[in-house]
Amino acid sequence: MEKVNLQDKLALFSQHWTPKIVGEYNDSYVLLAKFKGELFWHKHEDEDEFFMVIKGKLLLKLRDRDIWLQEGELFVIPKGVEHMPVAEEEVHMLVLDLKSAKHTGNVVNERTLTSYERI
């Protein structure tokens, strides 16, 4: 593996809500993503999800509270917890997901990806 410079990798794509694989850590993918707008409520029944904001500000809605994440802040969404990410302005994210986790968990629709591009 080569080292990953986050800014160099983030410059390689512009699509929103399409995580890109930049590395692997044990049974997880190391992903970079750009969010803008709303995703939708979903959960990953058996997998925690690691979110860290690289740039911008993310509203992570949970059913019982809102979490605002800014640059230099991270949060692990526990397995089974419904969540909806909302980005009023574009947000750049470092995400770790188990390889077994499906993109949008228990909800599958036209925005669901079945695999991630490697950059």
Add this chain to the structure above:
Amino acid sequence: MEKVNLQDKLALFSQHWTPKIVGEYNDSYVLLAKFKGELFWHKHEDEDEFFMVIKGKLLLKLRDRDIWLQEGELFVIPKGVEHMPVAEEEVHMLVLDLKSAKHTGNVVNERTLTSYERI
């Protein structure tokens, strides 16, 4: 779990080479650490290790090459690969390790920790 602000957590300790637990992600600990000086050569036979520089510059020596990691750069040390971190000046690190991983892997000496403090 609460969100983690990296700077707030890094302000809570000053010891070098003593990773602190700030969260859990599946079977991993999410750790913050401050490095200064040299650790020593070691490897984790069965566990990849995730290193990301939050502040400063880390020389990560592998047996076949040197990797310089700066702020905003990450590297996953593959399982079984010998490495030695060297920090000429203090470096602040985000580290992910499987809970099964021992602090200094195959090498145990007076600098080896058997558990990590939670902050």
